[in-house]
């Protein structure tokens with residue numbers, strides 16, 4: 001099996017069996033994100049211990065790429081600090097958008113599977129939706145969850 005097949009299998013697996021799907025209740029931080037190109041929405045809830053992301057869940061509706069990316073992100077980010085999240089977010093953003101990126105996808109473990117998305121520019125927003133949503137939660141997601 002070559003790397004391309006492996007990465008495709010990772011995306012299929014994480015779309016079919018998304019990890020950390022649901023909502024934390026109570027949650028320290030949360031945010032809703034939406035992809036303006038398709039209207040799909042994603043919710044991220046986070047519990048912090050100090051500066052570390054102790055627990056994270058996501059839910060919402062989206063395509064296979066958006067669900068797989070969110071599932072992979074929650075696995076990769078648990079236990080990480082805000083600074084570690086920012087560093088990983090930057091790398092994933094580069095992987096998704098820069099064709100001349102020098103980042104080796106293998107160095108990112110399973111997240112490397114997202115490298116295939118850059119061949120499909122229309123899907124980059126799908127893959128980055130969860131990352132922007134988590135960033136919003138970490139920056140200003142400590143307001144109460146609206147029940148309306």
Ligand code: FES
Pocket residue numbers: 035038039040062063064065066125126129
């Ligand atoms: Fe809506 Fe991908 S098509 S998130």
